[in-house]
Amino acid sequence: MDDVAVFCSDPLSVRRLMCICDQFERASGAKVNRGKNEAMLFGNWADQSSIPFTVRTDHLKVLGIWFGGAGACAKSWEERISKVRQKLGRWKLRSLSITGKNLVIRCEALSLLLYVSQVWPIPRTCAAAVTRATFQFIWRSKMDPVRRDSLYKDLGNGGKNTPNATLTLMATFVCGCIKLCQDPRYANTKCHYVLRFYLSPVLRRMGLASLPRNAPSSWTIPYHLSFVEKFLKKNTFDHKSIRKWSARSVLETLREKESADPVEWFPEQTVKAIWQNASSPERSNKHQNMAWLVVRRALPVRSFMHAQTLSRTTRCPRSGCGGDETVTHLLLECAYAEEVWRGMQWCLSRFVPSSAMTRDSVLYGLFPRTHTETNINCAWRIINLVKDALWAVRNLLIFQLKELTPTECCRLAHSKVQDYVLRDALKLGAAAAKARWGKTTV
Known part of the structure; x- marks a missing residue:
C-alpha cells in the first residue's frame, strides 16, 4: 500500500483498520510505517488516544492536494505555482521564440496546475501569480510590450495563441x-x-x-x-x-467571439491578410516574431522605450541621421536602411520588381496580386531576413559599439537565405527548391 486514504467513522473503525494492516504485515512480510501516517479528525472524537497516528489539526495532504481547514485551497495552489516558477526559470536560460515559449507553458506549466484545478478553484491572488509568471517568462521582463489579451487571440486575429492559463x-x-x-x-x-x-x-x-x-x-x-x-x-x-x-x-x-485587432487604416479583410502574413508557417519562428512585433509596433526601438521611460532619447543611433528611431524609421526611412534595401534589390528582383517594394510590402507583406504566390512567398521571406539583419546590426551598434557597413549587413541577410533553401529542399525536394530559388543563393 502506498499513499492510501482511509475514512473511519469511530474508534472501532480505527481498530478494525489496524487489524487489517496487522494481517497484511503477517501475510506479506511488509510493515506499515505508522510514524509517517497522519490523521485528521472531523466532528466529535472524545477518545483520541485510540488513534495510533499523528493527528493533524491544520491541513492534510491526500494524493498531492491539501484538505482541511481554512487555507487548504490557497496552500495547494501556492505549492504548485512555486514548482511552475522553478520550471519556467530553467526554460528562461534557453533562447526560445514566443511559439516555443507557448509550448513550454502548455506542456510544463499547465500540466502541473490542471490536476489541482479538478479539486479546487484557483483563487484570485493565485490566478494573478500564474498570469504574472507566464508573461514574465514570455517577455523575460516585467514590462509587457503588447496587451495580454492580444496574445491570447488566434494567429489570424493578431494574437500568438498563448495559452490563457487562468481561464483554462x-x-x-x-x-x-x-x-x-x-x-x-x-x-x-x-x-x-x-x-x-x-x-x-x-x-x-x-x-x-x-x-x-x-x-x-x-x-x-x-x-x-x-x-x-x-x-x-x-x-x-x-x-x-x-x-x-x-x-x-x-x-x-x-x-469564436474574438475579433481581429486593427492595423492602422486597413479594412478588416486586409487586416486578416496582414496577420496571416505575420504568422505564416512558411517562415521560421524567429522571423514570425519579428514580423508580428513590427506590425504591432512593439519592437523595442528607442521611441518605444522612451515612451516606457526606459530610454533617455528617441534619436536614431546612426551618426549623422538625427531622426526619431521608430519601427518605420529603422526599417525604411533611415539612410542606412535605404542603402541596405538597394544592396538587396538584386536578390529580390528575381521574385518581385522594385516597383512592388513599397512600405506596405516591407512592413505587412502586402504585394500586388499580379505576382505568383510562390514569388510573393520567397520575396516575403527575404524581406524578413533583411529586417532581422537590420535589427541585429542596430543592436550590435548600441550594445557592443560595433558598426557594420550596409554591404556587411546585406551579406548577413543573404547568408541566411540558405536556411530557407534547405527548408524547401526537405519539404519539396532538392530539384524543386533549386528551381524556386535559382541563383539567389549564389
Whole structure:
C-alpha cells in the first residue's frame, strides 16, 4: 500500500483498520510505517488516544492536494505555482521564440496546475501569480510590450495563441462540477449528490441541467462552489451550444467571439491578410516574431522605450541621421536602411520588381496580386531576413559599439537565405527548391 486514504467513522473503525494492516504485515512480510501516517479528525472524537497516528489539526495532504481547514485551497495552489516558477526559470536560460515559449507553458506549466484545478478553484491572488509568471517568462521582463489579451487571440486575429492559463484552470473546475451533476455515469456517486445539493438551484436557473425539484437542495453555496456561478455569469455564452462540458469546448466557444485587432487604416479583410502574413508557417519562428512585433509596433526601438521611460532619447543611433528611431524609421526611412534595401534589390528582383517594394510590402507583406504566390512567398521571406539583419546590426551598434557597413549587413541577410533553401529542399525536394530559388543563393 502506498499513499492510501482511509475514512473511519469511530474508534472501532480505527481498530478494525489496524487489524487489517496487522494481517497484511503477517501475510506479506511488509510493515506499515505508522510514524509517517497522519490523521485528521472531523466532528466529535472524545477518545483520541485510540488513534495510533499523528493527528493533524491544520491541513492534510491526500494524493498531492491539501484538505482541511481554512487555507487548504490557497496552500495547494501556492505549492504548485512555486514548482511552475522553478520550471519556467530553467526554460528562461534557453533562447526560445514566443511559439516555443507557448509550448513550454502548455506542456510544463499547465500540466502541473490542471490536476489541482479538478479539486479546487484557483483563487484570485493565485490566478494573478500564474498570469504574472507566464508573461514574465514570455517577455523575460516585467514590462509587457503588447496587451495580454492580444496574445491570447488566434494567429489570424493578431494574437500568438498563448495559452490563457487562468481561464483554462477556471473552466476545468467549472466543467468538472457540471459534468458530475449532468453525466449519467456519476448518477449514483456521492460526488453527484453533494454537488447536486449545492448547485442544483444555480444550474436550473441557468438552464444547464434538468435536475429534480423534489430533491434536497441548498440555497447557500460554499465559497469554493460559488465560483461556478460567478464563472457562468462573467463569461456570457450560449450554454445550449456546448454539447460536451469540457474546458476545451468552453474555450473554443469563447474564442469564436474574438475579433481581429486593427492595423492602422486597413479594412478588416486586409487586416486578416496582414496577420496571416505575420504568422505564416512558411517562415521560421524567429522571423514570425519579428514580423508580428513590427506590425504591432512593439519592437523595442528607442521611441518605444522612451515612451516606457526606459530610454533617455528617441534619436536614431546612426551618426549623422538625427531622426526619431521608430519601427518605420529603422526599417525604411533611415539612410542606412535605404542603402541596405538597394544592396538587396538584386536578390529580390528575381521574385518581385522594385516597383512592388513599397512600405506596405516591407512592413505587412502586402504585394500586388499580379505576382505568383510562390514569388510573393520567397520575396516575403527575404524581406524578413533583411529586417532581422537590420535589427541585429542596430543592436550590435548600441550594445557592443560595433558598426557594420550596409554591404556587411546585406551579406548577413543573404547568408541566411540558405536556411530557407534547405527548408524547401526537405519539404519539396532538392530539384524543386533549386528551381524556386535559382541563383539567389549564389
